[in-house]
Amino acid sequence: MNFKGKKITDIVSVVPSQISRFDDEIENYSFSRAKCMKLKEIMGFDEHRIAPENITASDLCEFAFNHLVENKGLQRESIDAMIFVTHTPDHFIPPTSSILHGKLGLKEDSLCFDINHGCAGFIIGLQQAFMLLEQDGINKVALLNGDTLSRKINNKDRNSFPVVGDAGAVTIIENDNNTSDIKIFTKNRGKDAMVLKIPAGAFRMPSNKDTSKDIDVGDGNFRSLENLNMEGASVFSFVQLEVPLMVDEILKVNNLSKDDVDYYMFHQPNKFMLEKLADKIEVAREKMPNNIVEIYGNSNSVTIPVNITHNLGSKLLEDKKLKLCLAGFGVGLTWASMILDMGSLNSCEIIEYEE
Structure with missing residues (x-):
């Protein structure tokens, strides 16, 4: 898709103040301390942010939005549409975007809806925002990404729990005729959707006393059917094969070389995957930051805004514009990318949640 006259004006990411450290979690894993420390070095395990059980993804996004209102001059009545992207809604019914509409004090004729998406969810959300801005009467869109996925991952699963993090982000997008065209590529491979899943808890497999039991899955990890389950080797192979091809494709249609891009701000599953991806694409690792997981954790669709606010x-x-290539990949299986010029933002910061 090709869009004209669209601009990101604000990005605020928010993380819980509660820090969990890998060194303190080692006793949960059926792995020697020496092997755990080797994993820490390779994968980038260190600290991650975990939200208290009473804090939801919508709470984090509400906090970031109010920060923009109270400290950056955002006018609530200026928001013509609001999109909430999450895998961890407050309820099955009503939509969490409806709850946020009320809490944020948005006007009644602002369009609000949820998108159930994960790793590529920031780019999917931007695409939806850009499409909304093509409509008469919509001049400013608030994109909210939030997840508290830590409570759906077993703390005895050393493959997943050390990298998970909870976070939220608010991105404000507006019409602006003084911007360059933005092209977005999105692809899906639904036949492989179940390589990243939470099997039980919804309507295909409702929760019961058996689905909540921890199971030894055979590699020293424990999880229940209500916990996140990822076929790591399949996901790694998919990312290493498909993402470089998409990056080459989007560079080509933009008539750019790899060196023309200032930074590759990608979704961050773990440090190891990003290092290998940078090598495969043949860009300097310094141009593809991989430090978010070891500081905050993998927060699903929020990793790209956290990456941007923390590192840039x-x-x-x-005033100087940076040319950024964004890419998200994972749950779905879905992968998406875009190239845009970004600079002169009103705000671009990461803050801690306070109750």
Whole structure:
């Protein structure tokens, strides 16, 4: 898809103040301390942010939105549409976007809806925002990404729990005729959707006393059918094969070389995967930051805004435009990418949630 006259003006990410450390979690895993420390080095395990049980993804996004209102001059009545992207809604019914509409004090004729998406969810959300901005009467869209996926991952699963993190983000997008065209590629491979799943808990397999039992899955990890289950080798192979091809494709249609891009701000499943991906694409690892998991954790669709605000926050407040390639990949299986110029933002920061 090709869009004209669209601009990101604000990005605020929010993380819980509660820090969980891999070194303190080692006793949960049926692995020697020496092997755990080797995993820490390779995968980038260190700290991650875990939300208290009473805090939801919508709470994190509400906090970030109110920060923009109270500290950055965002006007609630200026929001013509609001999109909430999450895998962890407050309820099955009503939509969490409806709850947020009320809490954020948005006007009654603002369009609000949820998108159930994960790793590529930031780019999917931006695409939806851009399409909404093509409509008369919609001039400013708030994209909210949030997940508290930590409570759906077993803390005895050393493959997944050390990398998970909870976070939220608010991105404001507006019409602006002084911007370059933006092209977005999205692809799906639904036949392989179940390589990343939570099997039980919805209507295909409702929760019961058996689905909540921890099971030794055979590699020293424990999880129940209500926990996240990822076929790691399949996901790794998919990312290493398909994402470089998409990056080559989007560079080609933009008439750009790899060196023309200032930063590759990608979804961050773990440090190891990003290092291998940078090598496969043949770009310097310094241009593809991979430090988010070891500081905050993998927060699903929120990793890209967390990546941007943590690593480029001050740079993007300057007048100079940076050319960024964004890419998200994973749950679905879905992968998406875009290239855009970003700079002169009103705000670009990461904050801690306070109750």
